[in-house]
Amino acid sequence: MAFAKRGAQVLGVIANGSFKSSRFAGRSLDSRPFTSLAHGVHVFHCPDDVGIVAKLSDCIASRGGNILGADVFVPENENVFYSRSEFIFDPIKWPRGQMDEDFLQLSKKFNAMKSVVRVPILDPKYKIAVLVSKQGHCLVDLLHGWQDGRLPVEITCVISNHNRGPNTHVMRFLERHGIPYHYLQTTKENQREEEMLELVQNTDFLVLARYMQVLSGKFLRSYGKDIINIHHGLLPSFKGGNPSKQAFDAGVKLIGATSHFVTEELDAGPIIEQMVERVSHRDNLHSFVQKSENLEKQCLSKAIKSYCELRVLPYEKNKTVVF
Template sequence: MMSTAVSGKLCSANGKSIPDGIADTARLIVSGIDRPRIVSNITGCLSQFGANIIESQQFSTEAHGGLFFLRIEFHVSCLRMILPELELALTYHANAYGLSWRLVPVADVKRMAIMVSREEHALNELLMRWRSGDFLADISMVISNHPHHGKAVESLGIPYHYIPVTPDTKSAAEDKQLELLSGNVDFVVLARYMQILSPRFVERFPYRIINIHHGLLPAFAGANPYRAAKERGVKLIGATAHYVTSELDAGPIIEQDVTRVDHRHGVAELRRRGSHLERSVLATAVSWHVQDRVIVHGNSTITFTN
């Protein structure tokens, strides 16, 4: 459990207060082969415990026999007390239909680490939204291969770790990063961290590393996408938030957005306009991940957005 009680109120690990009602709220994520009566059985199971469904979304890949995905957010009195019995009942119903599922108490606030290089716009957006309570998460630490952001981050009470990276020290730097992260965070956000993570790093956080790419994937992957876009004469530029896999810029896409440009805009202007997209797209993807709204399906995602 990643929340604590302070003066009768729930607080996250960094002391930020958790909204009222969260302590007895949970999310149920279900997936499997689609068949009749899955929803009625799952919701019936919840109703037996007096649960009130706050939000429910589902998706099937085919009309008959496709894959089925379900996200339910519900409130039930004394959630922690009844949790073992509820999980046992859900296991029974899930096994009957061959379903995979996970139950996430909302008060178990996810811990994230932010990794960033020199550019600060994506980092600043995440910090601003965190401070304003736009997403319920703990920022456990910020790791950077540049020292520039330390003062601003530490002024918010967030640990800042400067770990320089060179071609000769990359492996040792990752060792230090993983030592800091292991057991202390649930997911990692690359807020314009301009280093390629090794496969061993990615394997430690499967589908739990979110990257913002300054281009509209799958077009213009790799370095300098704005220059490539200018040379190609595109009329739209974009930003893409995706989960990181061992293949560069090829992981499941979470969110994208675009803005229109034309022949008058140079690379610098494309980069300036694109930075606004990067900020919002990354923050949206982090918010959805924190709320368990993203389900990885092959190399794509099901996003139950609100």
């Protein structure tokens, strides 16, 4: 069985030191100034085969890199392989362009469905646009996360079907940081999707921070990149307007939030992150809603961070692998 053979290979690789290559032209890695090294992340998704881990390790070690950690997932009885590796390397010894070429050759060798490498200090940050409706708690949290450096993204613009006043906290923040705010008034007949596509064409992915409009299949196909959504975890029991009050009146004891990729099937895309919290008879409606909104903020922020750190990979038709 390929997985069993790989296990023996992994042990052999570790025993021979390939996982911890520490040589740069005869000098130990630890003897070099740490500031001269860069941190890289590589994710790999391909058909299962013997020797993938060894080749991944050799690709990094042969260029003087040092693997800090590697996660591997091989589903039982399925011919598919997933991995995520973190490593440090000397950019002078292993130029960024050469790194892309090396991993490309590895990708071709194993017929990979996905092979992505990122070097955060060298590569540009992901460009995102944030779509939001009236509720601003998730948007505000994302803006502060971006400002504090917790979210490794560049926010190109905010798009909303809600017209915010010029003296609101959000608008002052956006103006201060030079982030455009686009108000697109939508109707049932016109969702302004063509204008939206023009505004987001140079982004890497989109974030729906409580955007209460349904994006059409045409929009999703035209955009062609990932879209991350957040919603409360009260579905499907409490649909429609004011779901928190519905749930509060029903006396629920567990609330949550779900972040997922957007697909044409409403709120049914592959799940990235979920969080839950208990509520009790001591909660009033205000504290109930506050707890729910806090979960939404945390869940969305974590999903975006995981995505940017290459921790999220597609699995089967409607699942994800999250390392």
